[in-house]
Amino acid sequence: MAFAVRELLGAGVSLDAYYSLVTQGFEARTPVEVEKTTFIRFVESIRDLTAGIVGLAATKGLISGSEAGAEPQAGDIGLDADELVGRLVGFLQLCADTTVGADPLVTFAWNVRKITRKYLNEAFPETRDEENMRLLHEILGLEEIFTPSVEEEQLKIDYTVYGFKDYASTYRLSEDRRQIHVDSLKFYYGDLIEYSKSSKPPIIWMRELNRVLSTTPQVSSIGGGLCLLNDYIWHMFALVKRGLGLVLKHVPELKDEYIKSCEKQLERLPKVSVEETVLDGRVTYSRVEEYEIEGPLMRTPRFETRPFFAFLDGIMPAVFLGLYEIVFSEDRRRFVVVRRGC
Numbered sequence: 001m002a003f004a005v006r007e008l009l010g011a012g013v014s015l016d017a018y019y020s021l022v023t024q025g026f027e028a029r030t031p032v033e034v035e036k037t038t039f040i041r042f043v044e045s046i047r048d049l050t051a052g053i054v055g056l057a058a059t060k061g062l063i064s065g066s067e068a069g070a071e072p073q074a075g076d077i078g079l080d081a082d083e084l085v086g087r088l089v090g091f092l093q094l095c096a097d098t099t100v101g102a103d104p105l106v107t108f109a110w111n112v113r114k115i116t117r118k119y120l121n122e123a124f125p126e127t128r129d130e131e132n133m134r135l136l137h138e139i140l141g142l143e144e145i146f147t148p149s150v151e152e153e154q155l156k157i158d159y160t161v162y163g164f165k166d167y168a169s170t171y172r173l174s175e176d177r178r179q180i181h182v183d184s185l186k187f188y189y190g191d192l193i194e195y196s197k198s199s200k201p202p203i204i205w206m207r208e209l210n211r212v213l214s215t216t217p218q219v220s221s222i223g224g225g226l227c228l229l230n231d232y233i234w235h236m237f238a239l240v241k242r243g244l245g246l247v248l249k250h251v252p253e254l255k256d257e258y259i260k261s262c263e264k265q266l267e268r269l270p271k272v273s274v275e276e277t278v279l280d281g282r283v284t285y286s287r288v289e290e291y292e293i294e295g296p297l298m299r300t301p302r303f304e305t306r307p308f309f310a311f312l313d314g315i316m317p318a319v320f321l322g323l324y325e326i327v328f329s330e331d332r333r334r335f336v337v338v339r340r341g342c
Contacts, residue, residue: 039243041213042236046095049229052219060139060222088247095233100322101258106230109223112142113167114326118158119316141221145169146328146335148308149295159309161326164224166217171327171336173288180288180336182327184217184228209239234258259340262321272314274324274337275301290334 057063097103100110112120121128127136136142146161163169171180219225234255237244244251275289292299298308315337318324325338 037243038209038213039236039240041210042232042240043091045213045216045232046229046236048216049219049225049232053222053225053229056219056222056225062139085247092237092244092248095236096252096254099230099233099254099258101261106226109140109164109226110230110322111320112136112140112162113223113227114145114161114163114319116158116312116316117160117162118313119320120162123320140164140223141166142223146332148293155296155309159312161312161328164221164227166220166224167227168325168327168338170330172330177288180327182338184224185231185325185327185338255340259323262318262323265321266318266323269317270314272311272318274315274339288336290329290336292334293332 054063098106100107111123115123126132133142141164142162143165144160145163145165148156148159150156150159167184168182171182173180217228219228237252237254238256241251241253275291289301291301293308294305296308297305298311299305315324315326319326323340325340326335327338328335
């Protein structure tokens with residue numbers, strides 16, 4: 001239990017100091033040493049994101065101000081080991097229950113985080129009603145993030161892409177044009193999951209992870225905030241798996257399990273040829289695979305011209321589920337496709 005407290009919460013006693021006092025015949029009163037662990041950094045980020053979402057909900061009148069401003073109670077400091085483990089397990093279960101596939105609202109926000117109006121209407125027929133679209137904008141923050149430059153009005157309506165501006169809506173190129181930056185997809189920078197599974201010294205990828213966790217994205221929409229919250233919870237379970245295994249009999253691989261279930265759902269659909277951009281800062285030979293948009297057409301990274309709207313129709317089921325993320329350039333003339341792998 002002491003090791004679990006040290007690993008997850010960063011609190012413990014210096015054994016060297018303890019044994020030094022004991023061997024000299026002194027009373028073994030050593031101060032508790034505390035350090036900010038990766039788990040605590042995740043907890044702080046989840047707290048900040050949740051506070052942002054709740055604050056927006058209160059501003060919109062969805063919850064009362066007293067509910068939004070309620071301060072969590074610390075409770076008894078003198079918790080015994082069983083109570084402490086119970087609270088940790090309860091927190092982790094609550095997190096797992098607030099992810100895509102488990103929570104209906106989070107799942108809905110995830111499904112519509114990048115979607116054409118045509119596919120939105122097919123998946124949720126009630127969105128054909130403009131009043132419902134207005135409510136989605138007002139409550140979740142769903143808005144137009146790309147409108148095609150075509151003359152035919154129905155095509156413009158059908159292939160307008162909706163999403164949340166604070167979640168993977170735009171990217172920036174690095175000066176050498178070999179890497180892209182998407183603030184809300186920062187967990188994919190440096191391929192943190194692969195770092196954690198590799199034989200590289202833990203300090204290398206832990207340093208990168210702590211850099212990523214040093215700031216929490218600002219929430220400007222409830223829908224975007226829920227998508228961000230899902231990412232943080234997914235990666236907490238993946239990147240702190242060893243520590244969580246000290247208090248959980250089974251540590252679920254939330255992201256991997258979800259992605260695998262989505263891949264099975266898509267097996268019966270025609271595969272779409274996609275040239276992906278890898279958000280991986282450590283692969284020096286990686287390159288950005290940009291698609292250029294030219295009205296109803298698009299030019300691939302291999303300089304092939306393809307029908308843009310047919311491409312959107314084909315890839316939309318995978319984007320809807322979350323296997324792919326379409327991210328537009330700031331001028332909306334180009335886009336990249338990022339794949340979420342296991």
